[in-house]
Amino acid sequence: MANYTNEEILKLPRDFRTNLINSLSGFKSPLLVGTSNLAGQQNLSLFSSVFHLGANPPLMGMIVRPDTVERHTLSNILETGVYTLNHLPASYVMAVHQTSARYPREASEFDATHLTPHLIKGFAAPAVAEASLRIGLALREKLDLLANGTHLLIGEVQWLEVNDEDLLTPSGNILLNSTPAVVGLDNYYTTNHTFRLTYAKPESTVAIHDNNITREA
Amino acid sequence: MANYTNEEILKLPRDFRTNLINSLSGFKSPLLVGTSNLAGQQNLSLFSSVFHLGANPPLMGMIVRPDTVERHTLSNILETGVYTLNHLPASYVMAVHQTSARYPREASEFDATHLTPHLIKGFAAPAVAEASLRIGLALREKLDLLANGTHLLIGEVQWLEVNDEDLLTPSGNILLNSTPAVVGLDNYYTTNHTFRLTYAKPESTVAIHDNNITREA
Numbered sequence: 001m002a003n004y005t006n007e008e009i010l011k012l013p014r015d016f017r018t019n020l021i022n023s024l025s026g027f028k029s030p031l032l033v034g035t036s037n038l039a040g041q042q043n044l045s046l047f048s049s050v051f052h053l054g055a056n057p058p059l060m061g062m063i064v065r066p067d068t069v070e071r072h073t074l075s076n077i078l079e080t081g082v083y084t085l086n087h088l089p090a091s092y093v094m095a096v097h098q099t100s101a102r103y104p105r106e107a108s109e110f111d112a113t114h115l116t117p118h119l120i121k122g123f124a125a126p127a128v129a130e131a132s133l134r135i136g137l138a139l140r141e142k143l144d145l146l147a148n149g150t151h152l153l154i155g156e157v158q159w160l161e162v163n164d165e166d167l168l169t170p171s172g173n174i175l176l177n178s179t180p181a182v183v184g185l186d187n188y189y190t191t192n193h194t195f196r197l198t199y200a201k202p203e204s205t206v207a208i209h210d211n212n213i214t215r216e217a
Numbered sequence: 218m219a220n221y222t223n224e225e226i227l228k229l230p231r232d233f234r235t236n237l238i239n240s241l242s243g244f245k246s247p248l249l250v251g252t253s254n255l256a257g258q259q260n261l262s263l264f265s266s267v268f269h270l271g272a273n274p275p276l277m278g279m280i281v282r283p284d285t286v287e288r289h290t291l292s293n294i295l296e297t298g299v300y301t302l303n304h305l306p307a308s309y310v311m312a313v314h315q316t317s318a319r320y321p322r323e324a325s326e327f328d329a330t331h332l333t334p335h336l337i338k339g340f341a342a343p344a345v346a347e348a349s350l351r352i353g354l355a356l357r358e359k360l361d362l363l364a365n366g367t368h369l370l371i372g373e374v375q376w377l378e379v380n381d382e383d384l385l386t387p388s389g390n391i392l393l394n395s396t397p398a399v400v401g402l403d404n405y406y407t408t409n410h411t412f413r414l415t416y417a418k419p420e421s422t423v424a425i426h427d428n429n430i431t432r433e434a
Contacts, residue, residue: 002382006375009275012389019389021272024352024377026246026304027398027408028268049268051245051280054365055238058226061280061369063268087243094414094423101417112419135241141364147357147371148271152278154364158223160241165219172229172236173401181244181398181406184390186414186426191244191398191406197311199403200318202329206311209403 022184030182034084034126035076042126044109045073046100058157080124081139086131090180134161239401247399251301251343252293259343261326262290263317275374297341298356303348307397351378
């Protein structure tokens with residue numbers, strides 16, 4: 001067993017600690033966030049701390065650290081009030097990871113990664129044409145976390161597009177086995193859908209759902 | 218292509234909307250949160266909205282909705298100030314999902330699921346002996362989100378244990394391919410580590426890292 005106390009964590013070499021602590025929350029989806037400033041300069045950046053907040057209204061949370069390349073994304077969202085989240089197929093994982101480079105503000109990550117902007121009429125942020133799932137959000141709340149100056153952005157879903165409708169099951173679930181998962185900053189995983197489980201109740205044991213769709217994408 | 222606007226999302230049947238919107242953030246790790254009240258009554262509950270906030274100090278965020286079974290977890294954390302996060306191997310996925318049932322407060326999910334409490338001296342919250350990775354946290358901040366009354370708990374890592382040290386790579390990354398991923402409320406996936414990618418820079422293209430550890434757990 002490998003174990004560390006808080007004091008030991010604080011004394012670790014910086015890169016080791018960064019990798020270790022970034023691993024703790026486990027699997028995430030590497031998402032491309034598409035934004036634009038008011039002058040129309042487009043930006044794409046890799047975010048993986050995105051989470052569900054509620055279905056009605058449809059709200060999603062996203063963590064932004066101001067001391068990274070993510071600052072272009074943050075300033076664009078504050079300018080226009082909107083942003084997109086894009087799930088790309090596993091075959092694009094190198095391009096997705098490349099967007100985490102510290103490009104200058106005037107550079108477009110679309111050009112650098114050969115990804116294609118996908119524009120929605122009347123919506124100021126670009127999505128990604130190659131994405132399996134695209135979501136357009138409007139900023140509803142920005143919270144500054146006292147603990148370390150990180151920002152939490154809360155967005156309301158304005159529209160969503162599932163590029164291949166076979167990925168959407170009759171129950172409303174979206175199959176994401178064609179997209180990668182990431183742990184920490186740079187460890188990528190492929191995924192396979194195994195099953196959907198039934199709603200858990202105290203008086204019975206969960207089982208594989210009758211509506212157990214495992215279609216491959 | 219399947220697409221929905223905000224207005225269409227709000228008119229969807231409730232279960233379909235819940236599944237659809239819960240799917241949007243993509244892959245998560247299904248984590249068991251271990252807590253205890255001051256009387257020593259232990260609780261285990263499934264959470265999947267857990268995310269990295271910072272490595273120094275080591276901070277993690279967790280979303281808690283007050284109107285669900287998660288309320289036992291929240292009241293216990295507020296009583297004792299501590300909680301554990303536990304990543305279980307894929308072979309325990311049914312037990313993990315079962316802890317999301319609405320057990321009465323006096324029931325122990327450890328008993329109901331035949332999982333074993335793992336106690337750390339001087340730490341009031343139980344961990345799970347069967348876990349591959351266990352993390353002990355102390356509550357640092359609780360934020361109430363105006364948007365829908367959801368709570369954000371920010372915890373600082375007090376200790377962590379990687380049960381099999383082969384899962385910890387020389388770079389500090391933790392290999393999680395033995396643990397499941399989940400999308401939405403109940404769709405489980407197996408995972409395989411494919412590669413670690415290099416740090417992205419504008420002037421070069423990302424590649425597979427030299428330290429590309431893909432050991433199976």
